[in-house]
Amino acid sequence: MPCHTSGDLGTWTYQGVALAKQSSGDLGPNRVVERPKVIYNASTGTCVMYVHIDSGDYSEAKAGVATSSTPCGPYVYRGSFRPLGDVSRDLGLFQESDGTGYLLTEDRNNGGLRIDRLSADYLSVDSPVALLGGGSIEAPAMMKVGGTYYLLGSHLSGWYLNDNVYATATSPSGPWSVWRDLAAPGTNTYDSQTANIITVQGTSGTTYVRSLTSGALSGATPLLGAIMHDSHSSDECACPRTAEIDGGGAAAASRRGGSCVGPGCWGPGSARRGSGCSPARRPRRRPSPRRRTHPSPAPRRDRWEPTPDSRKFTFVVTPDTQYLFDGDRIHPAPLEASFRSVLDGGTNREGGGDDTIVFLARLGDVTEHGLPAEYAAVTKSFAPLDDAGVAYGVLAGNHDVRSSTDDRRGRTPYPDTFTKGPGAAPIAVPSPAAPPAHRPPAGRRPSGPLG
Incomplete structure (x- = not known):
């Protein structure tokens, strides 16, 4: 502590x-x-x-x-x-x-x-x-x-x-x-x-x-x-x-x-x-003046565009969210606020310049029970990232396969949500000699359950 x-x-x-x-x-x-x-x-x-x-x-x-x-x-x-x-x-x-x-x-x-x-x-x-x-x-x-x-x-x-x-x-x-x-x-x-x-x-x-x-x-x-x-x-x-x-x-x-x-x-x-006693209506915060130590990023309007020539970059990791998507208790606000921060790139956060976020890794359990309804809510939370073309990956225990068994089902709500679509083939891991062109493009989910 x-x-x-x-x-x-x-x-x-x-x-x-x-x-x-x-x-x-x-x-x-x-x-x-x-x-x-x-x-x-x-x-x-x-x-x-x-x-x-x-x-x-x-x-x-x-x-x-x-x-x-x-x-x-x-x-x-x-x-x-x-x-x-x-x-x-x-x-x-x-x-x-x-x-x-x-x-x-x-x-x-x-x-x-x-x-x-x-x-x-x-x-x-x-x-x-x-x-x-x-x-x-x-x-x-x-x-x-x-x-x-x-x-x-x-x-x-x-x-x-x-x-x-x-x-x-x-x-x-x-x-x-x-x-x-x-x-x-x-x-x-x-x-x-x-x-x-x-x-x-x-x-x-x-x-x-x-x-x-x-x-x-x-x-x-x-x-x-x-x-x-x-x-x-x-x-x-x-x-x-x-x-x-x-x-x-x-x-x-x-x-x-x-x-x-x-x-x-x-x-x-x-x-x-102080958020404990803040009123329901809150004045819009203006970005504080700051001194940049790297080239200014392109405007982020509706697309996620990290600055390619910046020497500084950020790799974002978000934690477990299973208690936000738990049966009929769905509370996506914290996850969606985190994603908005990623899309914003840090330009409106106090005390620094643009974060140049290049990748988001979503690690840990996504939902509590792995139910279709839970993943339907998760899909809505991830939609802004997809729309903006953010490069991200999801690696998690899906909670819909019992760890006490050797169940190897290929179709569950988890891979169905985090692939291009139902029935997509498992992801093919490129060999070290594979050219860069074989890598998934930024902002696109790789095919397969690890996407």
Whole structure:
């Protein structure tokens, strides 16, 4: 697990590996190690990290603990446990001003989100504090504004997005309010999930920043979005109210894409990083000025045309998408957004020139079950690449042939989708002496199941 630092929450510097992979055990190969959270124990002078530790099938459901003398480590791993004997998956940490620490953890066996009090040294759990019902909630994060505690979380929906929620109380032990939508209903919290809350104490107030994850070209990407400023504190704090684009506050200014100074702002262009509270309508972003170090590319209008004389080029690899195409749950938006980025070639991305993308490799499982309906949706997602003539290849486990058998069927939805048409002959691999003219032309799928 890497550690990055920042003085403005906009520019981040890599500091090294905080918690290193090990050859075996909890941190060994094929293990789930996720959702790291760190708090500082002033009485022991120790930074304490909690992580979700699990097996590949998520059956262990434990909390792991590591310690370090500095925030970025390296951390010494101390082992894992089930808090008070209960399962623990997505987790969070909260620290009171008096130093009392709390573990927030998803406990689906008991149908809710659990709050447990940590021991004085933070290395174990002392006692249960509260169990919030109303259905299992994951991705917990908590903040205290004035005399009110705000607990944020997400419904359980696998890799699918949902409307994140929050609850309030005047004490960690409750009573807690019912769960309310954090953002406008039906927006899937603007395609995000809560990860953590960063408290920024400014010269004229305090801002609470929601750290989150959002779908991106290569998986979950950390983003930042302002939740609220302490001058807005109320029992009905929610994103749409504090981040209204037409408002006069700092959050509104950040959503309009300009620079802002003071609480709620973390540098120019923060609207590009903050998606947690962005409004439904968003101003069109203008490409930022940049200095090119290679010849300008040809305009990309409706064709994919890498710059042939550029010394710089990019080879794009996209990961598994089976959870986006799973039976009747079809969610192509992240994949289609990634493909749009490829077609754009990077010219509208901040911080650099054209990427000169020359090839796209689609690796990993495409659909969950290999059903015709799933691949029909996949075909629509790939259509823009075909229309623009993009050179790409798809190599994947197709999930429609059982690995426990020697089934060698030639016709399944997978090869039928990624070939020129049903019944196409298997791809012929050219010998090393084959002339370039025998290679498939750019933008054309090779014949056969590896196309």
